[in-house]
Amino acid sequence: MPTPTQVVDQMYHNDAFSQWLGIERLVDEAGRSVLQMTIRPEMLNGFDIAHGAITYALADSALAFAANSHGRQAVSIETSISHTQSLKAGERIIATAEEEHLTHRVGIYRVLIKNESGATVAIFKGTVYRTSKDWEV
Amino acid sequence: MPTPTQVVDQMYHNDAFSQWLGIERLVDEAGRSVLQMTIRPEMLNGFDIAHGAITYALADSALAFAANSHGRQAVSIETSISHTQSLKAGERIIATAEEEHLTHRVGIYRVLIKNESGATVAIFKGTVYRTSKDWEV
Amino acid sequence: MPTPTQVVDQMYHNDAFSQWLGIERLVDEAGRSVLQMTIRPEMLNGFDIAHGAITYALADSALAFAANSHGRQAVSIETSISHTQSLKAGERIIATAEEEHLTHRVGIYRVLIKNESGATVAIFKGTVYRTSKDWEV
Amino acid sequence: MPTPTQVVDQMYHNDAFSQWLGIERLVDEAGRSVLQMTIRPEMLNGFDIAHGAITYALADSALAFAANSHGRQAVSIETSISHTQSLKAGERIIATAEEEHLTHRVGIYRVLIKNESGATVAIFKGTVYRTSKDWEV
Numbered sequence: 001m002p003t004p005t006q007v008v009d010q011m012y013h014n015d016a017f018s019q020w021l022g023i024e025r026l027v028d029e030a031g032r033s034v035l036q037m038t039i040r041p042e043m044l045n046g047f048d049i050a051h052g053a054i055t056y057a058l059a060d061s062a063l064a065f066a067a068n069s070h071g072r073q074a075v076s077i078e079t080s081i082s083h084t085q086s087l088k089a090g091e092r093i094i095a096t097a098e099e100e101h102l103t104h105r106v107g108i109y110r111v112l113i114k115n116e117s118g119a120t121v122a123i124f125k126g127t128v129y130r131t132s133k134d135w136e137v
Numbered sequence: 138m139p140t141p142t143q144v145v146d147q148m149y150h151n152d153a154f155s156q157w158l159g160i161e162r163l164v165d166e167a168g169r170s171v172l173q174m175t176i177r178p179e180m181l182n183g184f185d186i187a188h189g190a191i192t193y194a195l196a197d198s199a200l201a202f203a204a205n206s207h208g209r210q211a212v213s214i215e216t217s218i219s220h221t222q223s224l225k226a227g228e229r230i231i232a233t234a235e236e237e238h239l240t241h242r243v244g245i246y247r248v249l250i251k252n253e254s255g256a257t258v259a260i261f262k263g264t265v266y267r268t269s270k271d272w273e274v
Numbered sequence: 275m276p277t278p279t280q281v282v283d284q285m286y287h288n289d290a291f292s293q294w295l296g297i298e299r300l301v302d303e304a305g306r307s308v309l310q311m312t313i314r315p316e317m318l319n320g321f322d323i324a325h326g327a328i329t330y331a332l333a334d335s336a337l338a339f340a341a342n343s344h345g346r347q348a349v350s351i352e353t354s355i356s357h358t359q360s361l362k363a364g365e366r367i368i369a370t371a372e373e374e375h376l377t378h379r380v381g382i383y384r385v386l387i388k389n390e391s392g393a394t395v396a397i398f399k400g401t402v403y404r405t406s407k408d409w410e411v
Numbered sequence: 412m413p414t415p416t417q418v419v420d421q422m423y424h425n426d427a428f429s430q431w432l433g434i435e436r437l438v439d440e441a442g443r444s445v446l447q448m449t450i451r452p453e454m455l456n457g458f459d460i461a462h463g464a465i466t467y468a469l470a471d472s473a474l475a476f477a478a479n480s481h482g483r484q485a486v487s488i489e490t491s492i493s494h495t496q497s498l499k500a501g502e503r504i505i506a507t508a509e510e511e512h513l514t515h516r517v518g519i520y521r522v523l524i525k526n527e528s529g530a531t532v533a534i535f536k537g538t539v540y541r542t543s544k545d546w547e548v
Binding site for chain 2: 012
């Protein structure tokens with residue numbers, strides 16, 4: 001069985017969009033992922049703040065890494081996000097995904113995204129279906 | 138009061154991320170938006186399919202355009218998405234946002250994203266808070 | 275393989291809470307359920323309108339019936355509801371559950387609840403995990 | 412301005428369905444509510460476990476009490492729940508609602524429901540719109 005870092009290395013290595021976002025991995029653990037990125041001007045919407053999809057993207061990557069880290073392939077089946085504070089270009093954000101529930105077939109994760117002051121900027125919940133297919137690294 | 142197209146023109150004109158995505162507007166109506174885009178290689182994740190944030194982004198832009206089209210500024214307070222089919226590079230997708238409920242302060246929107254075969258690839262729901270501030274164009 | 279009506283008969287026959295609610299089944303189909311009930315005084319909250327759990331209950335029963343009607347046991351893994359209009363004692367409501375997506379292991383359902391005037395009073399979405407266990411009736 | 416307990420007393424006093432459920436209030440604080448109840452046979456579904464609406468009801472009441480406790484009337488606009496463990500008749504459950512985000516117009520709450528062993532049986536999230544109307548007690 002591969003380690004969490006081996007699985008996430010392989011996922012991240014091939015993940016063009018996470019790389020476009022500039023995501024850096026701070027923690028790879030079984031059921032847990034901590035990611036960091038910085039908002040760039042091309043990520044802003046018409047209000048001159050980060051598009052909602054940017055924090056969604058960071059949270060969704062954290063979900064994918066945390067849920068696959070056990071070594072079994074997992075796919076997202078439902079996600080929700082509340083954006084609680086706006087972000088400007090240059091701000092650095094950190095997402096922490098934690099496992100809230102895990103059965104043989106289903107996992108539920110909560111991801112909080114915070115800015116540099118420690119304020120919560122997004123609250124995300126993700127549910128995954130765990131397939132029968134193991135990661136091979 | 139500006140028209141839906143005037144509001145959305147202004148939103149889109151300044152929306153760097155929607156432009157990066159290559160979003161094209163097909164319909165701007167009061168409470169309704171139809172958008173189109175094509176998946177590019179830099180939008181893929183480690184499974185070589187579109188990152189979940191790409192369809193989220195298209196749906197979230199459709200939500201923003203539909204909800205602001207009445208001429209009053211609206212901000213997203215809760216969104217959820219289910220990804221029901223994967224997408225490869227080169228696929229064109231169309232998102233249709235429809236208003237399901239509208240009061241003085243709250244709006245609820247449903248966005249369906251379909252691929253070129255007409256299959257649903259994502260089901261999105263968004264709730265907005267309608268501020269007291271009108272759009273000036 | 276049992277018919278939808280055979281499965282739902284068995285589910286409903288043993289469902290004490292659906293019976294307390296006074297739920298009547300109007301349609302049992304594969305992937306579809308239509309249910310009706312009337313709001314009673316003991317279902318009201320402190321605002322003298324139906325408690326949010328009453329419409330949730332009707333929608334959740336419709337989800338369970340629609341999702342199990344294929345003959346395989348399905349369990350809810352995530353549900354959400356928006357209450358869009360309040361209900362007083364004596365009002366009759368109808369819930370219609372429709373299947374939006376179905377794979378071997380996952381089903382997504384949308385349930386709309388309407389009052390006697392045809393106005394939508396609640397919008398519900400439910401995701402189920404489909405087990406390997408068939409219904410025996 | 413009334414205290415949290417004064418507001419929740421008034422809400423609970425008139426809440427017929429919360430009383431049918433047998434809800435007991437353990438904590439009334441500004442932005443926080445802890446409630447307890449016991450599963451009864453008439454609350455079970457066709458699988459002989461608590462109907463999903465029972466834990467939803469407890470969580471939704473905790474949301475309403477926590478959100479209104481500031482003295483301003485608040486109404487639910489979106490709620491979601493994941494049922495993570497089944498409950499049998501006789502089991503006692505405790506719901507704790509915590510405020511995750513509060514602005515002038517919007518509040519976001521998380522409610523966890525646990526059984527007597529401390530295991531999480533349901534994860535709930537609720538978003539409310541805060542009206543301009545104060546509670547008078």
